[in-house]
Amino acid sequence: MSRDFTLGMYRQLCEAIVAAGYQVWPIMRYMAARDMPDLVVLLRHDIDRCPGNALWMARLEHELGLRTTYYVRMTPSVFRPKVLKEVAAMGHEIGYHYETLAKARGNVQQAITLFEQELARLREIYDIQTISMHGSPLSPYDNRDLWRQYDFRQFGLLGEAYLSLDYKRLVYLTDTGRSWAKNHYNLRDKVAQECPIPDLKTTDDLISAIHNHRFTHVCISTHPERWAQSIGEWIISVAVDLAVNLAKMAIQYSRGRR
Template identity: 45%
Template sequence: MNIDFTLEKYKTLCETISNSSYTTFTFEQYFNQENPPKNCILLRHDVDRNISNAHKMAMIEQRLNLVSTYYCRTTERVFKPEYFQEIAAMGHEIGYHYETLDKAKGDVEEAIKIFGQELNAFREFINIKTVCMHGNPFSPWLNSNIWNKYDFRDFGIIGEPYLSLDYKDVIYLTDTGRTWADKNIRVKDVIKDKDHQKNNLLIGNISTTDDIINLIKEEQYPRICLLAHPDRWHGHLIDWTGELILQNLKNIGKAGIIWYRKNKN
């Protein structure tokens, strides 16, 4: 049976990347390049709830000589320095998945204070050079808006994927909502660049990991950013089923939010 969003399926995806002519980069490696490399894949993982699954994915990648970036929150279930150090020792990057404008309830000055405090908490255990916002679909604030007033470079940060990547030249693929399809269930995880949107339209209908695997095999696109949330991928049926139910319920709520925002005026 061909079941999607399992760790075995993720391994197949990674094997496809490993057998292709693509090279993987961490975001730190990519942002440090003077000229953006071609034929590369940026593997990104937003670790929202499950650091243990992130560790399993990191081991799969390491065995296949792939590198990726794991953006971790400061929640109790995710902020586990021993995992950060083990994942980094495999050659991967640990980044800070910040949500400080949400925590500060929209107060930008308070949000930047929290950002500095949490960044320092990470740096007690691991070097942090890139950060990526966490997008809570049920929050009215967009966490990356703190950079409208402040500059992340003042904190020794060299890049933020939503702000620092040139999406005219990068195909962005995400499993948000437990599907690769670009459906109306993405509230915060949205790239608004018009050229990027045109590029993604050229890809056609993509919804499954097998579709992503076939796209990588074709090697038509020189740069791909691929976001896979560790929460989505499981090795046990009970966990897999629980995530399926949770994401379907969340997708209903997110679709309602998007409909409301489009029609409220």
């Protein structure tokens, strides 16, 4: 097995994006824009764990002159103000990776109160403009369902990354399931309009697609903990993904039987 999803590979991807002449915008800029460039990449990072990996990615992007978006999960291991301030100081956007409906076990009232509290804590560090839901793949609750009863704009937010972007125009690619092709390990990390891209499995495939301008507007969503710095980290990351994929297959199997 060749070693994909390493930070070295991520650097090659960023360098390919720059060399191919794409503009790289944070999500909030894209949501607010009236005039769009011909070629644009949104680099979106959901920090589920390992904020150290996110910091490494943020520094690498900064070195290449890129500004991207980091969605922060409000858990003790991820909410690290010092790290987040450093990421923001490099010009990156910080967003809120919310999961309050899953945390409140489906109680919508508790979930919206917690949403407001967590957003306020994050806003002590950064003026949060955009949010993205955490997939909570092992929970029965979809965090986006909060917006069936409430409107995130009432919290002064510009948008929700799954709900507020035009995915007819913007191709959405995610590293969920350790493949860029749409796959069955991806239970919730999905957008409304998706087309399967079966030939886009590895990051090398993605680099070729970028080189050939196969996409004009593309959002590339990564989870920094998946991108290993060392061989030891890479082995752990592969093992964790394997275990999570097996758990997701079990959930799909049980849902299919119901």
